[in-house]
Amino acid sequence: MGKPNDLVQGTLDLLILKTLSPEPKHGWAIAKRIQQVSGEVLQVQQGSLYPALHRLEQQGWIEANWAESETGRKAKFYALTTDGRAQLEKETTNWNRLSAAIDLVMNEG
Amino acid sequence: MRGLAQLRMRIRMLLRRGKAAERLDDELEFHLEQQIAENVAAGMSAGEARYAALRSFGNPGLVREQARATWNWGGLESIWRDVRYGVRTLRRTPGFAAIAIVVMALGIGANVALFTVVRSVLMKPLPFKDPDSLLRLYEQSAVDDEFPFNESAAGVFAEWKKQNHGFTDMALAGYTGYNLSGSGEQLPEGVHAAAFSWNLLPMLGLQPALGRGFTADDDRPSANPTVLLSWGLWQRRFGGNPAIVNQSVLLDAKPYTVIGVMPAWFAYPDARMQLWTPISYKYSPKDMETLDSHDFLTIGRLKPGVNPAQAVAELSHITLTIRNAHPNQAFISKAANWRPLLDSLVGDARTPLLVLLAATGCVLLIACLNVANLLVARAAARRKELAVRTALGGSRMHILRQHLMESLLLSAAGGGLGFLIAVGIVRWFVSSRHDLPRAEAIHVDPVVVGFTLALVALCAAFAGIVSSFSARGNAVLGMLQDSSRAHSAGSARTRLRAVLLAAEVGLTVVLLIGAGLLLKSYARLRSADLGCETHNVLTMTLALPDARYHEAAQRATFFAGLLARVRNLPEVRSAGLLCQNVPGSGYPGDSGFVINEHPPLPPGKGQYALNNCADPGYFKAIGIPILKGRTFDDTQQPGHLTQIIVSAAFVRQYFPGEEPIGKHLRTYGKPGLEIVGVVGDTRFSPGEAPRPSMYFPLYALDDVNSAALVVRSDRDVTALALPIQRLIGEFDHDLPVSDVLTMEQVVGRNTVDASFNATLLLGFAAISLILAAIGLFGVLSYIVAQRTSEIGIRIALGAQRQQVMGKVLLDGLRPALFGLVFGLAGSLGAARLLRTMLYGTRPLDPTVFGAVAAMLLLVAALACLVPSWRASRLDPMQALRTE
Numbered sequence: 001m002g003k004p005n006d007l008v009q010g011t012l013d014l015l016i017l018k019t020l021s022p023e024p025k026h027g028w029a030i031a032k033r034i035q036q037v038s039g040e041v042l043q044v045q046q047g048s049l050y051p052a053l054h055r056l057e058q059q060g061w062i063e064a065n066w067a068e069s070e071t072g073r074k075a076k077f078y079a080l081t082t083d084g085r086a087q088l089e090k091e092t093t094n095w096n097r098l099s100a101a102i103d104l105v106m107n108e109g
Numbered sequence: 110m111r112g113l114a115q116l117r118m119r120i121r122m123l124l125r126r127g128k129a130a131e132r133l134d135d136e137l138e139f140h141l142e143q144q145i146a147e148n149v150a151a152g153m154s155a156g157e158a159r160y161a162a163l164r165s166f167g168n169p170g171l172v173r174e175q176a177r178a179t180w181n182w183g184g185l186e187s188i189w190r191d192v193r194y195g196v197r198t199l200r201r202t203p204g205f206a207a208i209a210i211v212v213m214a215l216g217i218g219a220n221v222a223l224f225t226v227v228r229s230v231l232m233k234p235l236p237f238k239d240p241d242s243l244l245r246l247y248e249q250s251a252v253d254d255e256f257p258f259n260e261s262a263a264g265v266f267a268e269w270k271k272q273n274h275g276f277t278d279m280a281l282a283g284y285t286g287y288n289l290s291g292s293g294e295q296l297p298e299g300v301h302a303a304a305f306s307w308n309l310l311p312m313l314g315l316q317p318a319l320g321r322g323f324t325a326d327d328d329r330p331s332a333n334p335t336v337l338l339s340w341g342l343w344q345r346r347f348g349g350n351p352a353i354v355n356q357s358v359l360l361d362a363k364p365y366t367v368i369g370v371m372p373a374w375f376a377y378p379d380a381r382m383q384l385w386t387p388i389s390y391k392y393s394p395k396d397m398e399t400l401d402s403h404d405f406l407t408i409g410r411l412k413p414g415v416n417p418a419q420a421v422a423e424l425s426h427i428t429l430t431i432r433n434a435h436p437n438q439a440f441i442s443k444a445a446n447w448r449p450l451l452d453s454l455v456g457d458a459r460t461p462l463l464v465l466l467a468a469t470g471c472v473l474l475i476a477c478l479n480v481a482n483l484l485v486a487r488a489a490a491r492r493k494e495l496a497v498r499t500a501l502g503g504s505r506m507h508i509l510r511q512h513l514m515e516s517l518l519l520s521a522a523g524g525g526l527g528f529l530i531a532v533g534i535v536r537w538f539v540s541s542r543h544d545l546p547r548a549e550a551i552h553v554d555p556v557v558v559g560f561t562l563a564l565v566a567l568c569a570a571f572a573g574i575v576s577s578f579s580a581r582g583n584a585v586l587g588m589l590q591d592s593s594r595a596h597s598a599g600s601a602r603t604r605l606r607a608v609l610l611a612a613e614v615g616l617t618v619v620l621l622i623g624a625g626l627l628l629k630s631y632a633r634l635r636s637a638d639l640g641c642e643t644h645n646v647l648t649m650t651l652a653l654p655d656a657r658y659h660e661a662a663q664r665a666t667f668f669a670g671l672l673a674r675v676r677n678l679p680e681v682r683s684a685g686l687l688c689q690n691v692p693g694s695g696y697p698g699d700s701g702f703v704i705n706e707h708p709p710l711p712p713g714k715g716q717y718a719l720n721n722c723a724d725p726g727y728f729k730a731i732g733i734p735i736l737k738g739r740t741f742d743d744t745q746q747p748g749h750l751t752q753i754i755v756s757a758a759f760v761r762q763y764f765p766g767e768e769p770i771g772k773h774l775r776t777y778g779k780p781g782l783e784i785v786g787v788v789g790d791t792r793f794s795p796g797e798a799p800r801p802s803m804y805f806p807l808y809a810l811d812d813v814n815s816a817a818l819v820v821r822s823d824r825d826v827t828a829l830a831l832p833i834q835r836l837i838g839e840f841d842h843d844l845p846v847s848d849v850l851t852m853e854q855v856v857g858r859n860t861v862d863a864s865f866n867a868t869l870l871l872g873f874a875a876i877s878l879i880l881a882a883i884g885l886f887g888v889l890s891y892i893v894a895q896r897t898s899e900i901g902i903r904i905a906l907g908a909q910r911q912q913v914m915g916k917v918l919l920d921g922l923r924p925a926l927f928g929l930v931f932g933l934a935g936s937l938g939a940a941r942l943l944r945t946m947l948y949g950t951r952p953l954d955p956t957v958f959g960a961v962a963a964m965l966l967l968v969a970a971l972a973c974l975v976p977s978w979r980a981s982r983l984d985p986m987q988a989l990r991t992e
Contacts, residue, residue, distance in 0.1 A: 027136060028143040046140060047172050054133075055179035058122070060114040066132075069139070071146070076136045081114065 017088040024079035122181040191514040209480045213523020216476030218530030219469040221561050229551040238314020245453035246407040248442035261407040264400040275420025276409040280309035283405045288654050290359035299847035300383035304391035320354040320369025328387035336365040340373035342383040362656035401440035421447045439715025455546045461866050468873045471616045477571045478613045479880045484576035516573035524565035606888045611928040617881045618932020620874040625957035627867035633949035634860050639692045640791035642732030643852035647826040648691045650848045652815035661747040661811040684820045685727030692791035693856045697721045702776035722805040731819050738770045738786035745806035753782040757790045759801035796948045882972040889921035889976040901988025914981035921973030
């Protein structure tokens with residue numbers, strides 16, 4: 001079970017970007033989504049999530065918009081920017097290469 | 110693209126930070142609501158759901174802070190927050206803040222001011238071309254070894270210049286003075302001036318600000334007279350009108366063409382110079398060939414790559430060759446000597462300035478210690494707050510940073526205020542110390558601003574770090590428990606304060622002893638007996654221009670006539686004339702002589718004595734006793750010089766056990782002047798022992814063109830200054846009168862240095878003493894407050910009040926005693942540094958050391974008395990109920 005501190009910072013950023021790629025989401029939904037998709041293994045704590053979101057926003061990878069949520073309350077929705085999408089692709093490629101490489105090492109012998 | 114978006118974000122985060130913060134709160138709130146809703150959906154009750162959500166959320170404040178920390182300008186924001194927090198805490202204790210800021214301001218101000226002066230005077234290179242290769246050259250006197258750095262004789266200089274191989278060029282300068290005639294309404298004025306060889310300015314790499322410098326053609330006896338004006342004189346006397354160039358001015362009643370004006374900062378050989386003339390025009394060819402009259406300043410520029418010692422060794426050789434070729438001239442020097450030009454200009458000022466700088470350094474250290482001390486006290490008072498903050502997750506680094514921020518705020522405010530103080534001090538310093546060499550170079554410049562900032566940072570770091578020692582190393586739990594009940598804990602903190610205090614007291618003792626030594630020395634100097642009357646004696650200098658008073662008889666008539674009129678003025682008790690330098694106003698010059706009745710001196714040996722000349726009534730007028738014989742008689746008239754008077758020191762040195770009256774001296778080109786009288790000794794400077802002196806009869810000399818008029822009265826003599834000047838104007842309306850001073854002022858002028866240094870150091874010492882007393886009082890009050898309940902218990906258990914008081918008093922006096930011991934030890938070294946500045950005072954003067962120790966103990970006891978008395982008056986019931 002991954003504690004938030006175990007998530008390498010860059011990895012959390014990648015997960016957030018990936019989660020946002022189909023459609024904009026608010027913070028709670030992002031955390032839920034990562035939790036669901038990872039089969040409850042990755043639990044993103046608020047203490048990591050919001051600083052990461054704000055950092056990505058400051059860096060211009062994602063942009064925020066206040067819109068009505070499903071419950072009718074105003075919530076902050078994050079969406080990928082064009083740059084963010086490009087960054088996601090780049091990071092995905094990196095990740096694939098890295099994990100493939102790690103796989104190779106782990107499966108050897 | 111992304112760069113643009115980032116920029117937009119940056120601007121938004123800078124300008125709309127408050128809005129963003131609101132939204133962050135909203136966002137986190139939304140998250141929490143979602144979690145609660147989910148929990149409710151999972152079947153929890155509303156209360157349970159909220160509690161569980163909060164628990165899983167963690168510390169909302171921390172999340173908020175961490176999210177904020179990712180924002181742009183985050184570092185700036187947290188600094189700004191610390192600043193605001195610091196300002197708020199300081200405003201809550203305005204008394205503390207004000208004291209700390211003033212203390213810092215005094216320390217920093219004094220340091221910045223002294224640094225400005227020291228840097229400008231001692232460290233800035235001279236504003237000349239390649240100043241490092243400029244040497245001031247001297248002759249090394251052959252008579253005794255009294256003058257290792259004697260001025261040059263022009264004839265020797267000429268040989269140096271002709272024969273040397275080590276210098277690219279050499280120039281000569283001499284002090285002189287002129288009567289500058291007034292035009293129109295202006296009064297005539299006696300001005301200080303210097304004569305240069307024409308190559309001096311090119312050698313220094315200087316150009317006049319206006320017009321041209323001297324050429325070789327100007328620097329000849331037969332040249333048309335030319336003059337360079339100082340910037341100050343040009344502004345003051347000629348309204349800064351550039352048309353002055355090529356016009357003529359009357360110097361000593363002779364027209365000189367103004368060829369240029371020097372830049373405002375130029376002041377060579379010293380700051381009094383008003384104008385400059387070519388040296389070979391000013392002095393006769395005979396003067397310029399003299400080998401044994403040491404009147405001139407020589408500057409040389411070394412050839413590149415030449416070692417000064419080698420170059421000067423060659424000059425020494427040339428000098429010795431000249432001496433050996435003229436065995437009958439005993440006053441030709443035996444060698445040459447040198448100093449860097451900068452050293453020769455500021456030599457005497459160096460030690461006092463460095464001593465003052467060291468003193469201000471001590472004051473600043475004391476100020477820092479005091480502020481650190483105050484901060485430690487505050488940290489102690491805020492232990493609980495700090496413990497709570499640590500418990501709530503405030504990082505230690507953060508708390509330390511706030512600590513430093515507070516001391517930085519204090520130092521910055523102190524530094525700002527101190528800088529203003531320093532600007533004021535520097536302005537006052539420059540205007541009150543004209544005699545300081547290079548005073549014109551003293552400016553507050555960017556380096557000084559940088560120095561101030563560095564000092565601020567240093568003080569902030571010092572005070573902050575020292576005081577934060579006390580906050581370190583205490584476990585949070587311990588602190589919380591510790592502060593839950595005020596028993597006498599925190600002994601480490603108290604010890605730290607005691608150490609700081611001892612250091613403070615030690616530095617104060619050093620400053621007090623330095624000040625005490627200088628003060629005593631100054632008092633000695635002021636009370637040194639000049640050998641003449643100084644009360645109600647007025648002196649003034651008048652100079653007779655050669656052009657109008659060409660004949661010695663004309664001058665004698667003028668002097669005698671003037672004296673007769675002055676003596677007739679009501680209120681004038683007596684009056685006399687002296688050639689130059691009334692007692693206490695400086696070295697009058699000296700001459701060699703031979704006593705006809707004694708066996709001839711071995712070849713190469715010479716005797717000399719100070720020389721001066723006086724009218725027959727001078728000695729009586731200024732109160733110099735005639736010990737033997739009589740004064741000059743009426744036969745001493747122009748062309749008839751036969752008599753001379755000597756001083757008691759002269760008799761002691763050259764006629765031990767002999768009758769001097771009736772003996773004859775060969776001097777001044779005369780085969781035998783008869784000694785007719787012996788007069789009492791005088792000092793040419795308050796700090797100098799009387800030297801053998803000779804007095805020539807003023808009327809009989811044929812080269813006296815200036816004289817000092819000395820007037821004594823029974824009442825306030827300053828009232829006589831105007832009537833006498835009016836009288837002189839009646840004799841000759843174009844005759845300038847200068848240096849109108851009472852004898853007390855003459856002495857004051859020549860001891861201004863000593864008085865200045867002593868006063869400043871005393872001021873610094875007083876500040877330190879006050880700071881140390883405040884520190885002692887503060888620490889002891891704090892200790893007593895800390896130990897209220899302990900003392901209460903002691904008293905309740907039957908401790909005597911005197912006992913309590915004695916114990917508390919001892920607690921306070923212990924650091925003072927330690928400090929005193931260390932201070933006295935440190936003073937032994939400091940006093941040695943001061944030795945060259947002392948007159949008639951031993952560096953380890955027991956009275957000064959004793960007085961300082963006694964005073965310090967007294968002040969320390971007074972500072973400790975109130976808190977310890979308060980401790981002894983404690984009502985035990987109340988004390989125990991305090992918590």
